[in-house]
Amino acid sequence: MNFVSLLYYKYRRFAKMLSIFAMILGPGIIVMVADNDAGGITTYAVTGAKFGYGFIWIMFLLLPVAYVCQEMTVRLGAVTKRGHAEAIFDAFGSFWGWFSLTDLTLTDWLTTVTEFIGMTAALSIFNIPPPLTVIGAIILIMAMVMSGRYWTWEKIVLVFCVLNLIYIPAAILVNPPVLAILREGVIPGFPFGLNNLVFFFLMANIGTTIAPWMIFFQQSAIVDKGLREKDIRWERMDTAIGSCFTIVVGVFIIIVTGTLLRGVNIESAAEAAVLLMPINKYVGTFMAIGLFDAGLLGAVCISLTSSWAFGEVFGWAHSLNQKIGQAPWFFIFRLVIVVAAGTVVLIPGAPLILITLFVQVIAVTLLPAALTFLVLLLNQEDLVGRYKNTLLQNILASVIVGAIIILSTLYGVSALFPELFK
Amino acid sequence: MRNILRVSIEKIREINHRYSKPRIRMSRGVRFALLMLRLYLIFLVLILAYKFATMTVLK
Numbered sequence: 001m002n003f004v005s006l007l008y009y010k011y012r013r014f015a016k017m018l019s020i021f022a023m024i025l026g027p028g029i030i031v032m033v034a035d036n037d038a039g040g041i042t043t044y045a046v047t048g049a050k051f052g053y054g055f056i057w058i059m060f061l062l063l064p065v066a067y068v069c070q071e072m073t074v075r076l077g078a079v080t081k082r083g084h085a086e087a088i089f090d091a092f093g094s095f096w097g098w099f100s101l102t103d104l105t106l107t108d109w110l111t112t113v114t115e116f117i118g119m120t121a122a123l124s125i126f127n128i129p130p131p132l133t134v135i136g137a138i139i140l141i142m143a144m145v146m147s148g149r150y151w152t153w154e155k156i157v158l159v160f161c162v163l164n165l166i167y168i169p170a171a172i173l174v175n176p177p178v179l180a181i182l183r184e185g186v187i188p189g190f191p192f193g194l195n196n197l198v199f200f201f202l203m204a205n206i207g208t209t210i211a212p213w214m215i216f217f218q219q220s221a222i223v224d225k226g227l228r229e230k231d232i233r234w235e236r237m238d239t240a241i242g243s244c245f246t247i248v249v250g251v252f253i254i255i256v257t258g259t260l261l262r263g264v265n266i267e268s269a270a271e272a273a274v275l276l277m278p279i280n281k282y283v284g285t286f287m288a289i290g291l292f293d294a295g296l297l298g299a300v301c302i303s304l305t306s307s308w309a310f311g312e313v314f315g316w317a318h319s320l321n322q323k324i325g326q327a328p329w330f331f332i333f334r335l336v337i338v339v340a341a342g343t344v345v346l347i348p349g350a351p352l353i354l355i356t357l358f359v360q361v362i363a364v365t366l367l368p369a370a371l372t373f374l375v376l377l378l379n380q381e382d383l384v385g386r387y388k389n390t391l392l393q394n395i396l397a398s399v400i401v402g403a404i405i406i407l408s409t410l411y412g413v414s415a416l417f418p419e420l421f422k
Numbered sequence: 423m424r425n426i427l428r429v430s431i432e433k434i435r436e437i438n439h440r441y442s443k444p445r446i447r448m449s450r451g452v453r454f455a456l457l458m459l460r461l462y463l464i465f466l467v468l469i470l471a472y473k474f475a476t477m478t479v480l481k
Contacts, residue, residue, distance in 0.1 A: 093444035094437060099460060313437060351478045358474045365466050369459060380446060405463075412469040 024234035025241070026154045027221035030301065031070065031214050032242030033161040036249050037298025038118020038269070039111065039356045040208035041291050044250045045269040046357070047201050048257030051192060055205060056185030059251050062209040067243040068396050072374050073215050074235045075387040077222035084219040085309035088373055091380070100373065101309060103366055108213050108306045110359045111298065112341035117352045118295035120345050121270030125277075125288045134342035141300050141338055145331070148323035150224050157300060163293045164249060170286040171252035176259045185254075196414035203411050204357055206404065207364030209246065213305045215370050220308035224319050232387070253290075256283060267353045299338060307334040365408045368401045375401075 036044075047055050073084070080087055085104070089097030119137050120130035144156050184191075192198055218239075227235055257272050260279055266272050269291045277284030304320075307330050311318020317327035324331045344350060375397045378389040389397070413420065448456070 089437070089441040091444060091446045092448070094441040096444075096456070097437075097441060314433060354474060354477055358470060362467055362470055365470065366463055369456075369463055372456065372459065376446065383445070405459075408463070408466050412466045415469055415473040 021234050021237060024227065024231050025238040026158065027218050027225060027227075028070065028074070028235055028238030028240070029161055029242040029245065030154070030157050030221065030297075031218040032066065032239070032246040033164050033249075034157075034217075034297040034301040035066075035209065035211065035214055036164055036246050036294055037111070037115055037208075037302070038122075038291060038295035039114040039298070039360050040250070041118065041253060041294045042114075042269040042353075042356050043201070043204045043208045043360055044253035045257045045261075045272040045287075046266055047205060048254035048259075049261040049264050049266045049272065050197075050201065052258045052262045053181045053185030053254065054189070054191055055201070056181065056251055056254055057188045058202065058205060059209075059247050059254070060186075062206065063243050063247045065206075065400055066209050066246065067240055068393070068400065069210050069371060069374075070214060070218055070239045070243070071236055072378050072389070072393070072397065073218045074222065074232060074239055075384060076374065076377055077219035078227050078229050078232050078235065079384045079387050081223055081228075082219075083223055083308055083312040084216040084374075086312035087219070087377055089313055091377055091383070092373065096373070097313065100370065101313060103369065104212060104216055104309055105306050107211075107359070107363050107366060108302050109337055109341060110355070111211070111213065111302050111363065112337055113344045114356045114359050115295040115299035115302065116342045116345040117356055118269065118291050119299070121268060121352075122273070122288045122292035122295065125270060125273055125284075130346060134345060137296060137299065138335075138338050138342055140296065141303065142331070142335060144300060145304075145320055145334075146324070148321065148326075150226075150320040153320050154225070157297065160293055160297050160300075161245075164290065164297065165245070166286045166290045166293070167249050167252045167256065170283045170290070171255045173280060173283050173286075174256055174259045176255045181255060181258075185251075185258075196411070196418045199407065199411040199414050200357075200361065203364050203407055204360040205250075206407070207360035207362075207367070209250070210367060211363040212367055212370040213302050213363075215374055216309055217301055217305040220305065220312070224308070224321065229387070256287065268356065299341070303334050303337045303341075306337055307331075361411070364404060368404050368408075371397060371401050371404075 076084070076087065082090070085097070085101055088100045116134060116137065120133045123133045124130060145153055147153065190198060222235065256276070257266070260283070261272055261275060264275065266275065269287060273284050273287035273291065275284075276287055308318055310316070310333055311327070311330045314329070316329040318330045319327060322330070345352065375389065375394060378384055378387075379394065381388050
């Protein structure tokens with residue numbers, strides 16, 4: 001009887017922990033999965049086609065990197081209960097605040113353009129014209145926030161996050177050679193050497209895993225959701241699970257194109273989907289659906305990031321728990337971003353594929369600045385109390401910042417002097 | 423339009439005034455290092471923009 005009571009107690013305790021976690025989860029998983037946006041899917045697809053499985057080990061290295069960066073954001077948001085933009089203005093003054101806000105807005109807008117590029121490309125495969133996709137996506141993006149409740153918006157977005165896992169069955173369907181994946185993908189190395197192209201894709205893959213907008217988004221989402229200090233351990237778990245999702249999806253996309261399109265010169269995920277259709281129509285269809293979903297998720301979250309940031313700084317009402325009438329500027333600003341981004345995609349002759357890849361690299365190049373401010377903020381005991389960064393966290397963050405600066409420099413040098421890396 | 427501009431400029435001035443005294447006092451060296459980091463990253467982005475422009479023209 002004692003054993004049964006103990007078992008029942010443990011079950012009730014586990015069920016209670018699960019229900020608490022279910023209430024808390026959201027910001028971490030959403031930010032990580034949304035990071036596998038249209039540009040990210042394209043980057044992974046092209047990486048697999050160009051380098052086979054050779055970049056998979058790098059993806060596994062990026063898992064703890066993504067977690068370390070976002071975990072700092074969790075602590076800062078839950079303790080200060082302020083968004084990242086407001087935190088920078090308050091801590092560093094208006095000069096650095098405007099610098100960060102301008103950086104963020106520009107990269108956010110460019111990234112939102114790439115989301116619309118992905119969505120239109122994906123639905124073009126099913127013969128849906130781009131203008132219809134753009135209009136439909138804008139309506140859907142704005143409609144998702146009409147409820148005036150953060151929770152409702154979050155649950156809708158989580159459904160789209162689950163859809164992002166569609167690449168897993170796609171990878172299983174291609175019957176990938178597991179031994180080859182282990183040999184080429186898990187053992188670190190650069191079989192293609194170190195040249196301009198490899199640096200570019202290294203930067204693009206890093207940029208598609210960690211980006212400045214993620215710091216601002218997760219902190220604002222935590223504040224809008226009303227998470228507190230006592231929720232930090234659950235939100236850490238949420239972030240860890242999200243990190244795993246983002247890397248797993250990336251790896252599976254590389255496996256799909258690394259298996260079926262290795263050596264084929266593709267420039268986008270949409271092109272990969274078209275080429276995969278005749279080989280395996282399910283894989284091709286999953287690729288297209290996943291690309292649209294990734295673009296939509298990215299557009300939803302990234303446009304919200306800028307709106308939240310501007311709302312925090314300009315003092316507008318800026319919560320998803322408010323309806324349009326209560327927070328008009330918050331919604332109008334977001335509408336302007338998505339409409340402006342969608343319009344670029346409809347410009348005839350715009351170099352959309354190049355924009356998609358370069359925006360990833362630009363985002364990661366500007367990441368050290370955002371991370372530096374985050375680390376400085378988390379070293380202020382009067383701001384975050386006992387949630388201040390430990391020495392290990394500071395070292396890890398510094399290593400990440402340093403590594404990105406070095407890689408960005410190497411890419412910059414290789415871009416100007418390509419003969420140095422032949 | 424002029425009215426919107428005037429209101430925006432006033433708002434920006436108000437924000438600058440509100441955040442004129444930063445909570446974190448950084449030494450001159452740290453401020454200089456941060457500025458150099460920002461300018462260096464912007465320089466790298468400009469190199470990217472140059473690469474993007476040359477690739478677009480070549481295509």
